[in-house]
Amino acid sequence: MIEAGNISVTIGGKRIVSHVDFAARPGEVSAVVGPNGSGKTTLLKALTGELSYTGTVTINGRDLSAMKPVEAATLRAVLPQATALSFPFTVREIVRLGLIGGRSGVLPGEDARLPERALARVDLDGFAGRFYQELSGGEQQRVQLARVLCQVWAPVLEGRPRYLFLDEPVSSLDVKHQLIIMNIARDFARRGGGVVAILHDLNLTAMYADRIFVLSGGQLAAAGSPTEVLNDELIEKVFDCRLKVGALPEGSMPFVLPQSAA
Amino acid sequence: MAEQSIADVGRVMTADGDRSARARFVIALLCLAMTLSVFLSLTSGASDASALRVIRDWLTGAVPVDTALAARDQLIVYDIRMPRVLLGVLIGAALAVSGAVMQGLFRNPLADPGLIGVSAGSSLGAVAIIVLGTTWLAPFTLAFGTLALPLAAFFGGLAVTLLLYAIATRQGRTSVATMLLAGIAVSALAMALTGVLIFMADDRQLRDLTFWQLGSLAGATWPKIGTVGPVVILALAAMPFLSRGLNALALGEATAGHLGIPVQRLKYIAIVGVSAAVGASVAVSGGIGFIGIVVPHVLRLAIGPDNRYLLPASALLGASLLLIADAVARTVVAPAELPIGIVTAIAGAPFFLWILLRKRGVIDL
Numbered sequence: 130m131i132e133a134g135n136i137s138v139t140i141g142g143k144r145i146v147s148h149v150d151f152a153a154r155p156g157e158v159s160a161v162v163g164p165n166g167s168g169k170t171t172l173l174k175a176l177t178g179e180l181s182y183t184g185t186v187t188i189n190g191r192d193l194s195a196m197k198p199v200e201a202a203t204l205r206a207v208l209p210q211a212t213a214l215s216f217p218f219t220v221r222e223i224v225r226l227g228l229i230g231g232r233s234g235v236l237p238g239e240d241a242r243l244p245e246r247a248l249a250r251v252d253l254d255g256f257a258g259r260f261y262q263e264l265s266g267g268e269q270q271r272v273q274l275a276r277v278l279c280q281v282w283a284p285v286l287e288g289r290p291r292y293l294f295l296d297e298p299v300s301s302l303d304v305k306h307q308l309i310i311m312n313i314a315r316d317f318a319r320r321g322g323g324v325v326a327i328l329h330d331l332n333l334t335a336m337y338a339d340r341i342f343v344l345s346g347g348q349l350a351a352a353g354s355p356t357e358v359l360n361d362e363l364i365e366k367v368f369d370c371r372l373k374v375g376a377l378p379e380g381s382m383p384f385v386l387p388q389s390a391a
Numbered sequence: 392m393a394e395q396s397i398a399d400v401g402r403v404m405t406a407d408g409d410r411s412a413r414a415r416f417v418i419a420l421l422c423l424a425m426t427l428s429v430f431l432s433l434t435s436g437a438s439d440a441s442a443l444r445v446i447r448d449w450l451t452g453a454v455p456v457d458t459a460l461a462a463r464d465q466l467i468v469y470d471i472r473m474p475r476v477l478l479g480v481l482i483g484a485a486l487a488v489s490g491a492v493m494q495g496l497f498r499n500p501l502a503d504p505g506l507i508g509v510s511a512g513s514s515l516g517a518v519a520i521i522v523l524g525t526t527w528l529a530p531f532t533l534a535f536g537t538l539a540l541p542l543a544a545f546f547g548g549l550a551v552t553l554l555l556y557a558i559a560t561r562q563g564r565t566s567v568a569t570m571l572l573a574g575i576a577v578s579a580l581a582m583a584l585t586g587v588l589i590f591m592a593d594d595r596q597l598r599d600l601t602f603w604q605l606g607s608l609a610g611a612t613w614p615k616i617g618t619v620g621p622v623v624i625l626a627l628a629a630m631p632f633l634s635r636g637l638n639a640l641a642l643g644e645a646t647a648g649h650l651g652i653p654v655q656r657l658k659y660i661a662i663v664g665v666s667a668a669v670g671a672s673v674a675v676s677g678g679i680g681f682i683g684i685v686v687p688h689v690l691r692l693a694i695g696p697d698n699r700y701l702l703p704a705s706a707l708l709g710a711s712l713l714l715i716a717d718a719v720a721r722t723v724v725a726p727a728e729l730p731i732g733i734v735t736a737i738a739g740a741p742f743f744l745w746i747l748l749r750k751r752g753v754i755d756l
Binding site for chain 2: 174177178179197198199200201202203205206207209212213214215216217218219220221222223226227229230231245257258259280
């Protein structure tokens with residue numbers, strides 16, 4: 130369980146996140162949604178210890194601020210929005226970096242093959258020998274996800290659940306790979322791990338999230354299951370946009386929902 | 392431009408993206424190259440002393456026929472060439488590894504102790520001791536004796552590195568642009584202060600000072616190696632422990648932390664290690680440029696940026712290149728000798744420009 134109580138983050142004199150309570154249970158996908166600038170990424174950075182915060186964050190009951198980097202690395206992996214490199218690493222070398230500090234949880238001899246397995250998971254079979262910098266944005270994002278998966282390959286290690294923090298994991302992906310990546314997240318949760326994902330697509334969120342946390346102006350506007358949270362009033366209040374949940378477009382206007390994926 | 396440089400690197404790629412076997416092979420070749428360079432350095436020079444004969448006599452225990460000539464040869468090989476070769480190995484390795492570590496730390500292939508002012512800071516420290524060692528800084532020289540000069544060079548380099556890091560880092564993020572620009576400013580300031588000291592210097596001190604500005608391995612003695620060797624060896628010995636952390640740092644400081652790397656500690660060790668290695672090198676050999684930037688760059692093209700292989704390979708290639716440059720410096724205008732800084736700059740500056748031209752528009756300065 131990731132538990133955060135009364136989290137506030139102030140950057141440059143401006144309060145970005147204000148008194149947010151948050152809890153992500155193992156076995157569940159917890160989504161954080163909200164408009165641009167609502168403090169989603171800042172909250173995630175507080176939960177992962179990247180930014181200093183007031184309040185408390187615990188992972189499986191242990192205080193995050195008292196953990197060494199390597200202890201936290203065995204309990205959770207973090208996918209940032211975008212990662213730029215200054216040196217010509219190959220894809221395999223990047224994915225292998227996931228094995229540096231954490232513990233994948235596979236047998237010691239199997240670690241060497243893990244980068245290839247992780248790349249196959251994110252549909253990048255055969256990309257190991259390519260240069261990271263020559264890949265497209267969406268491919269780079271999946272390479273980073275493969276690296277993150279290597280770090281916590283086993284969702285449960287020695288009886289303790291582990292966690293994935295994903296900051297907009299599908300933001301630059303085509304629809305097929307959006308579904309692949311969200312299925313990886315759901316699978317990780319089904320096998321006992323926990324997932325915290327920042328998402329923008331409300332349809333994908335409704336489809337995959339077990340719990341949704343809605344941020345607005347740095348504060349928690351709502352939290353609950355998709356059916357509890359996603360309603361016309363909340364969307365209008367938070368996103369400042371008059372939308373109807375469940376309404377179909379008129380006439381012959383085509384629309385495509387991820388839920389229709391076979 | 393990006394496609395071009397990637398295509399260049401692509402020629403030395405392996406299909407599965409695992410370059411560790413290639414890296415180990417290159418390191419083995421570099422061991423051979425360094426052995427050859429050491430041999431070349433020991434056997435070449437202004438005198439006709441035969442290192443081979445000295446080594447053979449030493450190995451077989453044979454009594455030389457011409458004892459006077461043998462004694463002279465022994466003196467040249469043991470007391471002049473050997474310390475010089477050892478110093479060249481230590482300094483070449485120190486400069487190349489320091490360059491590689493700084494480039495990893497700043498995540499920029501153009502970072503170099505000479506470029507961003509660490510060497511200028513070390514020079515200022517060393518020059519201050521030469522000029523003021525008997526007057527204003529007398530207590531310091533009295534307290535540390537022969538160590539005063541290397542220590543001053545070390546603290547000069549350390550001060551510049553820490554200053555740059557403090558200026559360029561905001562909320563745990565280091566701005567490379569700020570770092571490079573601040574490095575230019577700090578370098579200029581250190582050089583101006585060095586200029587003031589030169590203005591104050593007397594004739595004897597001026598001669599000593601000229602040596603700093605050009606860089607040379609001449610004047611290598613066993614006592615000097617005794618002073619500098621331990622510092623450089625300690626700093627070099629610490630570097631392999633940084634390699635995994637520096638690899639993770641390529642993904643950014645935050646991600647390195649998420650991967651379990653104690654980033655702040657890594658930065659401190661890297662900064663102190665680089666300052667120590669560069670400071671000690673500058674203290675005995677003056678400013679020798681371009682080894683720190685050329686060697687890691689060439690090796691990245693050959694074996695990739697994995698610091699587990701890049702750091703030892705840099706040490707080997709840096710040592711080999713400096714020995715070869717020194718052999719050139721000693722023989723090309725024999726019996727006089729060129730300052731080695733001139734040799735490395737003549738070979739290194741055009742190469743550096745070539746890197747800049749190839750990377751133009753790709754690297755975000």
